[in-house]
Amino acid sequence: MLPSDLRPEQFAGYPPEARKLVTNYLPTLERLPLGFVPSLLREAIEYDYKFPLERRAIERELAKLQSLSPPQAEDWFQAFGQIRLSSELEHFDWINSPAQFVEQLSTHLWATHQLDAFRNAATSYGERLRTAVPPEAPPVARLGIAVIGQGAGAHDKPLFRKLRAQGAYYSRIKPENGLKQLLGVVAARAKAHPVPYGHWYIDGGEQVEHDPALTCVSYGALAPVRAALLRKIQAETDRPGMGPEALRTLLARMNPAELGINTGDAVLDRFRVKLLTEASGTQIFSTTFAQWGARESLRRAQPCTLLVRFAPRQKQRPMSELLSAIQESAQLDPAGSLVDADFGAYYNWLNQQRLPGAEQSSFLAWFEDHGEALAIGPGTPRGTESSTEADLRQVLSWIS
Amino acid sequence: MGRRYQSDSAREMSGQLARTRRDFLRTAAGMALGSALVPSSAFAEAGAALGKRKVIVVTFGGGARDQETFAPEGQENIPHLVRELIPQSAFFTQVVNRGILGHYVATASLATGVYETINNFASLPPEHPTVFEYFRKDLKRPSSDAWVVAPSNGFNRIGGSSHRSYGPGLGANVILPKHLLTAALSKGRGGYEHLLRDNYETPSYYAPELGGGEFELQQLDRVLKLSVDDFKAHALTLSSPDELSLYIVRQLMREVAPSLLWVTMHDIDIAHAGAYSLYIEGIQRTDRLCSELWKMIQSEPQYAGKTTLFILPDFGRDADEDSGGNGFQHHRTGDALSRTTWMMALGAGVRGGVLFDRPLQSTDLVPTLGAMLNFSAAMAEGKPIAELV
Numbered sequence: 070m071l072p073s074d075l076r077p078e079q080f081a082g083y084p085p086e087a088r089k090l091v092t093n094y095l096p097t098l099e100r101l102p103l104g105f106v107p108s109l110l111r112e113a114i115e116y117d118y119k120f121p122l123e124r125r126a127i128e129r130e131l132a133k134l135q136s137l138s139p140p141q142a143e144d145w146f147q148a149f150g151q152i153r154l155s156s157e158l159e160h161f162d163w164i165n166s167p168a169q170f171v172e173q174l175s176t177h178l179w180a181t182h183q184l185d186a187f188r189n190a191a192t193s194y195g196e197r198l199r200t201a202v203p204p205e206a207p208p209v210a211r212l213g214i215a216v217i218g219q220g221a222g223a224h225d226k227p228l229f230r231k232l233r234a235q236g237a238y239y240s241r242i243k244p245e246n247g248l249k250q251l252l253g254v255v256a257a258r259a260k261a262h263p264v265p266y267g268h269w270y271i272d273g274g275e276q277v278e279h280d281p282a283l284t285c286v287s288y289g290a291l292a293p294v295r296a297a298l299l300r301k302i303q304a305e306t307d308r309p310g311m312g313p314e315a316l317r318t319l320l321a322r323m324n325p326a327e328l329g330i331n332t333g334d335a336v337l338d339r340f341r342v343k344l345l346t347e348a349s350g351t352q353i354f355s356t357t358f359a360q361w362g363a364r365e366s367l368r369r370a371q372p373c374t375l376l377v378r379f380a381p382r383q384k385q386r387p388m389s390e391l392l393s394a395i396q397e398s399a400q401l402d403p404a405g406s407l408v409d410a411d412f413g414a415y416y417n418w419l420n421q422q423r424l425p426g427a428e429q430s431s432f433l434a435w436f437e438d439h440g441e442a443l444a445i446g447p448g449t450p451r452g453t454e455s456s457t458e459a460d461l462r463q464v465l466s467w468i469s
Numbered sequence: 470m471g472r473r474y475q476s477d478s479a480r481e482m483s484g485q486l487a488r489t490r491r492d493f494l495r496t497a498a499g500m501a502l503g504s505a506l507v508p509s510s511a512f513a514e515a516g517a518a519l520g521k522r523k524v525i526v527v528t529f530g531g532g533a534r535d536q537e538t539f540a541p542e543g544q545e546n547i548p549h550l551v552r553e554l555i556p557q558s559a560f561f562t563q564v565v566n567r568g569i570l571g572h573y574v575a576t577a578s579l580a581t582g583v584y585e586t587i588n589n590f591a592s593l594p595p596e597h598p599t600v601f602e603y604f605r606k607d608l609k610r611p612s613s614d615a616w617v618v619a620p621s622n623g624f625n626r627i628g629g630s631s632h633r634s635y636g637p638g639l640g641a642n643v644i645l646p647k648h649l650l651t652a653a654l655s656k657g658r659g660g661y662e663h664l665l666r667d668n669y670e671t672p673s674y675y676a677p678e679l680g681g682g683e684f685e686l687q688q689l690d691r692v693l694k695l696s697v698d699d700f701k702a703h704a705l706t707l708s709s710p711d712e713l714s715l716y717i718v719r720q721l722m723r724e725v726a727p728s729l730l731w732v733t734m735h736d737i738d739i740a741h742a743g744a745y746s747l748y749i750e751g752i753q754r755t756d757r758l759c760s761e762l763w764k765m766i767q768s769e770p771q772y773a774g775k776t777t778l779f780i781l782p783d784f785g786r787d788a789d790e791d792s793g794g795n796g797f798q799h800h801r802t803g804d805a806l807s808r809t810t811w812m813m814a815l816g817a818g819v820r821g822g823v824l825f826d827r828p829l830q831s832t833d834l835v836p837t838l839g840a841m842l843n844f845s846a847a848m849a850e851g852k853p854i855a856e857l858v
Contacts, residue, residue: 179569180586184803184854233709349798357743357798364795385739385747387708408746416796418787424794455741 070159072106073099079164087116090127094457097135100142103159104152104187106176110167118339119189120266120370122205129202134341140288145197148190152183169318170418203425209262209371211468214251215363216378217410218436219274221403227361227445228407229434231415236432236445236468237453242439243460248277248460249295251376251435256280258374266336266370273359273410284372286354286362287342288380294328295352301327340365356406364414367409367420377417378437407436416444418445431468435461444468500560503825503856508784516832522817524773524838525730525766528576528731529782530621530711532807533752534799539811546752549760550813553782557821558813560858565705566784568809569582569790570800573623575783575831576733580627581833582849591755594626594636597848598834601641602629609845618717619733620710632848641731644684644721646713648703653697654687693720708754711736713757719765726771727843734758742787743798766816777819777841778820781812786791814857825856 077092091098091113097107112119112127119127155177176286178184201203218224229238251401259268259282266284268277275289288295298320305311305319323346325331325338332338344365350357356379363377384402414434421430431446443463445466459467486586497849525599537543544551568578571589581597601615617628625648629640689695707713737751759780766772786804787794800807812829815821818841832851839846840858 116681174590178573179803182567182584188803284743348743351742354742356743361795382744385744388704388710388713402746405744405746405750408749412745419789419796420792437697 070161070163072101075099075164082165082195083114084117087114089156090116090131094131094135097131101134101147102150103151103154103163104174104190105146105149107163107167107170110164110448111171114167115339118336118341120336122266122371123369124245125205127186130198131371133198135203145194148186148193150180152187168321171319172314173264178316183265196220199386203309204373205371206268206425207371208264209258209292210375210431210469211372211421211424211426212255212465213372213417213430213432214255215410215414215417215432216248216251216376216437217434218407218413218439219379219403220401221407221436224404224407225252226442227437228411228438229414231412232301232418232432232434232443232445233453236419236443236449236451238454239442239444239457239459240440241458242435242440242442242464243458244440245460247435247461248378248437250460252277252283252466253277254462255376256282259283262373266372267372268374269357269366269376270368271362271366271375271377272356272380273378284337284366284370286337286344286366288358291341294330294341295345297328298323298352299364340369354409355380356382356409356413359410360416363413363417364420367424369399369416371424373422375417377413379406381406382409413445431465433461433465434469492685493693495808500824501822501823521728522777522842523728523730523772524553524760524777524779524842525772526579526779526834527732527778527781528579528734529737529759529764530572530734530787531740531751531755531768532570532572532782532784532810533737533755534724534786534797535808537749537752537797538796539730545666546749547756548852549756550780553760554763554815555813558626558815558823559819560824561625561812561814561829561854561856562783562824562826563828564810564831564833565828566810568797568831570803571809572735572738572783573627574622576619579781579783581630582732582832582846582851584832590623594630596632596698597632598630598632598635598846599628599640600838600846601729601731602632602635602639603839603844603846604842605639606643608842610728612640614727615729616644616721616727617733618643618721619643619645619654619731620647620714620735621733624733625718627731639678641729642684644717647665647710647719648718649684649686649689650700650713653689653701653704658770667786692725694724695720695806697738709727709736709751711754711758712771715761718762722765722769725770729838730792733760740797741794745797748797763815764775775817777814777816779812779814781831781834782810783831785810792822798811807848809845818855829854 075095075098078093080088080091081284083091105326107148116124116127147287158177160172161170178187219393255268255270259280266285270279270283270285272287272289275285276285294373305316323342325342329339329344344351344358344362348361351361359377359379361374366375381403385397418432421432429447433442435442442464444464449468521608526572535543538547553711566575568575568584568587574585574587574589577587577595580599581595583597585595585597587596588594604610605615620812625643626646628643629636631675657823689700689737692729703716704713714732721727721730736754736843737748740748740753763778766776766778784800786797786800787802788804789796789806830851831855832849834851836846836851837854837857840853
């Protein structure tokens, strides 16, 4: 099966909006190489559950591809056309299972030493697309906030080591009501710039009271879902013949209803499920959940505002404890979680800076309930330290 | 053959990584550039003249990046390597893995000298002859002379290949201590499934079924002179699977004293769970265990003075800057940081305190071992490392 053989009825299994989108652009898809089309379909098949910005990006990408003349299309996709595919891949049901095809393609590229060639083709395509269809700028300069170290005491290594060169380190922050102040600033931005899925609050523990205008995802609220997922994983791994790849495929196909999620927001429910089924560690470590959740929200929804609060994860018990007969309830590891979150804050900043408008973006990392913070903004002097006493609201006003 | 697949930019990046390591090592460990010293052949000959030479290979398993190891900010995580081992080592700053970056298949590639393409998650033997088969067949060594200790249960087929001229009967014995412990504790898997967790790449820990070839529980007593009770009691004092592996290695060195011993560490791969502090702890533990192994080598009469120790990661991990990955958590992008690692060799026949910048491939290890131990790695793609042979 090649893209040139595509027919509208083959997309009957797609969700309604995705089906409509793809069939509208069928003549465009027909002239693209097999090494490329499933990657596009992997996004398109999820169209009904995409965030608004993602939907617009797919629409604009398809419209651009439609506008290419035959010589231009040849030029854009020549490198993809040179990727050698196996007959197994050509016979794979890549229309209905594009994500699984892409996984198989990845294996094939590694095995045939074509990974670099594919990476180059994909990078070149991405650059062309960005030039032809520039990504949307945010309606307001982005603000990222990372609250780290909940429950942690003193630390033996300096915090924010990876971020200090980018901004100003504050050593005398007034911590009182700090989280409330931050959530207040985020809520005010949400009201001033009411963009759907534009202002997020992710909590690695139990979510605190927040403005309903915020898109909220929390590790604590998903506890029943995580438990249901782990039960399903356990049941599947006990089945004969089940392997890691089959397990991964099975998890990727899980939908919110199977895990008992139905908040009435199908897009966000799907996002929550993917956080748990497509990532490693998010099911068991709250710090990983918070970091990965931030990464995915930035990559997909590209919010104007993102507050991520890390919470203590469960302790990784040493083997000697695991071997003992005592079944203790999960203990927390605040000190290790502070290290995780400190590095996670760095990744949050890196991922924010990958988005349009990076030069205007601001970022704040704060050691919860303590006096240390690191602030980065367009006008913030880099690599500096301040002993000025200030509260978090003041610091945010200085960097934005 | 793999050399042509790396792009120019990736090659340049690999070179930069090597230069960074070199600069660090020259200042921190007081090492000299290899070209500044006398030719290595004199040392190699000295090593070859030693009777009953032994080789131990340790994969610094799970992949660790420069910034958490050899870069200035990472050196605090590897004090034993930096202060104790590297000053005595021939250190190669640029070992590039151009194969598939999955732990089993990459280790199989290291062990065959060919970039294997077997399914990383399947219980399959390597397709090309392993170093153990070359060693045993060419030198007519008994099975007791080649061993593999690997904590990861997926490695049970690493000892021998499916190659028709080698394969069954010529491979190494394989011990999977974690699997052994689980068997010892529960006579099955009930209640101790967590001990088998070693595939950190799947969304949830996954313990694959074994496909045969692993060391059986009853051999603990017969081969390692270790009762099940003693084994269990000692395991209760340890904090990680790699520590358990080192315990088994010690028993193996004392009771069997194989000439070719391959130890695969894996604790660092907890990084896949995304917790940075646990990744760092894994590096620190592996650093300590490498030092302990070196001390064991010095203290065991059968090994002291005639053993060459190789330590190398199977590969690195993704760069923070590559948007296709998630930094330290995985090794999926195939970027230069995840492909470029290092290798140190120390002990018998090796000139210490020297570093070499030129690029090597991970497939060069097996032909080098062949040249050291006098067997022919006929089907390996790599080349013997001239500085060591």
